[in-house]
Amino acid sequence: MDNLIKSKKTIKGVVLTKLKQIKDERGAVFHVMKNDSETFYSFGEAYFSKISEGVIKGWKFHKEMKQNFCVPFGGLKLVLFDNRANSISRGEVNEIILDDDENYIRVTVPENIWYSFKCISDDYCLLLNIANIKHDKQESLQMDLCNDIIPYEW
């Protein structure tokens, strides 16, 4: 999985899991998550983000939500930044490619990580998030794409 991340080291708590696609002549089954998966904590909410070609969303941050991302349609570049005071990976940026083909993976993003993403496929992509808590504006933060804190230029 190392080739999926352009970084010296993976941010602590971030987990990449290769997911199976079981194909036959009629289509396929795409695995996502089971209740005994390593990164399943509890079920809060499942929802899709549909992101149009070229669009960048972010930066976002959750104080409590642990997210499990996968891309069943199209392709996406996910960028993570660790600004946690006592983290051994503080300051680290991870770039991760998710798609519905060779990079069909689940990315687990713990709470307190800044993240943003860009659709890199034609037309649009779909990002599924299976989160441990329901969406709640009170526990989330946002920052402009251009800022003085995150050392990443989109």
Place this chain on the structure above:
Amino acid sequence: MDNLIKSKKTIKGVVLTKLKQIKDERGAVFHVMKNDSETFYSFGEAYFSKISEGVIKGWKFHKEMKQNFCVPFGGLKLVLFDNRANSISRGEVNEIILDDDENYIRVTVPENIWYSFKCISDDYCLLLNIANIKHDKQESLQMDLCNDIIPYEW
């Protein structure tokens, strides 16, 4: 939602829930399910079925699995048949259209219901299932599309 079902009455235990799509110029958020949704019981597994254009899958049956279906890409016709001995809707067939547009709905299918589905969009469609238990061959049955039990011709 009545227009989505071609049937005299909905099979007992089957629930159709209209889901929100919150759109803006960058894309959208598609709701799927929360842990306080009416038809959420427990989280067993989430997976996608990718179904190629024109393909019909089924008949299938689960002794224990309660399924929650939605279609975030393309379109699908789902057909359900109730053969439960003591059901007030025994003998009933429901045809339900799910898609990523006007018919973006969640369909909850209880255990002990026969079901089959066909991709009705170009190229392929994606069906997300959030099930209350993990996939387990031991609790599922299959029947040929042509049979003497289910009064439905694909």
